[in-house]
Amino acid sequence: MKEFDCLILKRFNKPEQIRNYLDSLGYFNQQWDSISGVMTVYPGTRSVVIYETVSGFPDDSTSGLPPMDMPAPYDAGKINSRASQIARFMAQSGYPFASVAVQIAESGSRDSLFVKFIIRADQKSFFSSPVLSGETTTSRRILMNDVLFRDGDLFNIDKVEQTEKMLKSRSYIADVVAGPPVIPATDKSHPDSVQKISVPLTIVDRSGLGLDGAIGLETVRGGPQLQGNLNFSFLNLFHAGESVQFEYAGDKSRQRFNINAVKPWVFNIPVTIGAGAGMEVIKNQYGFVFGKLKFIGEIGPEWRAGVGMNVNETTPSRDSIGEYGTFYGADLILFSIPEENRAGKFSSELLIETGSGLAKKARRYSRSHFDFSGGLHFPLLKNQALLTRLVSKHLITNEKTLLPAEMYRVGGHNSIRGYAENEHPFRTIAYGQLEYLLYFIKTGAVFIFTDGGVGFRQGIGIHSDHRFLMGYGLGVRLPSKLGSLEIGWARNYQERRGMGRIHFQIKNTLADINTKIQSGF
Template structure:
């Protein structure tokens, strides 16, 4: 019997919360059933742990009623009905729907009021009473953006206009003149190129002070490879000046990129190697400059040398220059030299436009010209281009989320005492669709076209390999028009390792050989961030539309990108 009683006591202690804590209940009613329904619609908290919580909830309920227009609501005493129930009554009285706010047009722009109020006049505007609080906060924010961070707003002389409307005066208090940025001090990376402050971030002295806009602008530093923000900007206000402090850090931006590829030659069945080296030096002179050097040698006895230099914000202007030299040699058949000069204008951190000149000269190296399709020629093109880049700086493996580059060239070609108008079009775009933290889909579109009445083999577009359609030899495909799609399904094992599929498709035309063909590439790969850099491995097999699958057509590409 004692054991049974002890067991019942334990069960009662474990399952009866009433023994330790008694919940209190609150009931609020109005003078009428309609008022009670209005109060219940606000979903006030009805269960509380103590009387203090009940008192706070009633006070909060009154304020909510005030915000929606019941400014004359009257609260009766909170009455204790029993040990767990408290009741009170709120008489809502009249509801005011609209307030007519009179303003001083010398202190606030009418256009600002028209952005949120329907009826705006020269000396007053109409506003729903329920929107008063949010509207005053909005107006104060906009005034602060105009260089008055210490301004205060309030409604004065609130009066009853009629049975459902109020009137009031909008008072704007500001004891100082508009604040402008007098000085900008950079901490951490004192040699940060000043032109980027003015033209890239668009922050400069004498600018109207707005801390919110400044924070939004400095967050765009994540788009730059050579600098990053280490803490939010701060501001020092003195009586006559405003000093802005930016906290930056120089980041590793130089990169060395290379890959080694090998596959089986279909004719000799021997293993052949190809590869390239790519060196990128960025901001080593603290000017924001970029220098890239690339050398490529592939299994088709083709060699490419390319050097390009980008100098942003020449003479502290918003204009920059891009210089390029590319030399291509096809065994002992021909060489082609491209020289490019483009001026660019950075619209904002994501958008850039280009205009310039492209010059090409190609020479036939055959001592006996057995090929009628290879000829000496020179071209002069005018270039227009546009670039969009959206980064995702939180990702170490995939720092760029999307990119679009469009280029058009138009001019003429001179060859053997003949002149012919030509045009070129180029598009390159990719996008990463992030499904969740680990899964994503990579989609890339690349294409180019050369429009001309006649064509030479040594002026055709070249593609194929790791940077175009995988599973084919580097630059082994010649075309007058091509378009290709690269897709990858990517799965991140962690922040530094990912695996992916390879599904590529391409279509190209060759006007010289009157060829139209579809190509496909399939495979898989992985990437690992090591102490040396990002190591990539790709295995892909390429085939044409009517060709059977052959294991001997497979290509293995290995690359390493090292930042320093």
């Protein structure tokens, strides 16, 4: 017997367990020897499956079933998986209650077997009208846009699963559970030969007001300084999946106000409109106002793609800081719907945005950009995870002077931690984030992190005006009655004095959902 098999057998404590394990792998002619006082197992030759048959149903009904790879060593687990594959194929073809029996027999030659799969199924089934239930305020018309089956459609389990995924991808849906298919009371309006199947969908949606915010305490510049922001969110108040978010952030020298609104299913088609506007004022430096409008279409339950238009105006307080100007641009956008990170769950995110436009100052300049961000949440063991994120943004223009609001700004909780919020403006920035999380409940974890990257204020090159940034720290995230609570400490690698920065943040569920919506807008 192979050494690898011997190592596996050491896991078992009883002879019956070893026999069952060897039987499951096709060693049906085992020999056991205990005369010498030491149990010796001779497994013999492993049986091989040389062909299969699928019976109990007309051949044309199973003609699309992919064949099994043969010849192949016998494996009970693979035989069971094949039976499940056949049952699922039948559920995709209008037979949700089909069962599959398995018979194994010798093919005539030694150690050669054939497997016979016998399908037992009732008559072909069709969907009845969708049944929606649960704690919902969202209008049935909006919910039905994501239900992929209608009364009279041939039953297909794929449509049920895709419906569940589509509904769960909506910001205004908290949870969806598709119940098992059932045969409702006889509908006399249809012939007796037609069997209708009902699939109940239990839906829990989100709606209401959300309030959240964050406070940052910095102790590295000669004394403590406070920074903060406040978000006020409305979600699904008019039962149409809409969302609105107001944000205010500021300190002694900076004031920023944003408003964003999103409306899905415009004109009852899978298109979402997002609009936003805002302003920023930096004391004794400049004022900046902007507006944006985006149209986002759907590519299945997980992907979105669309176009955007934006305009902004900058007004410096004096000519030495920069030029007065306006910008008009258009963008192409592709992004995935982000999932909540939790223990034991793999998740990912991706955003790609590129565009160009015209800046009108003392003269006209073209301005183009390319933005990329992607992240992965890898579960490790039972209650640990690794969270990684990579961001790269590049602005191309011949303008010699740009105000901070016209560039990419990094620093703070959402980019490179260990620095003040939006502390460093660059034309090109590339950075990564790495977190190691230890979950103590489903969505609560303690974590350590390091963030780092490089930014360029003009062109890209070793001798260009650039700066390396790196921060590190630790924190804890945990759910509370008010929402998700996070307390973190961060410091950058150049700091020699002070205690770094402490961030205290509460994210209300509705506000957090709206923030994720706006990330694609």
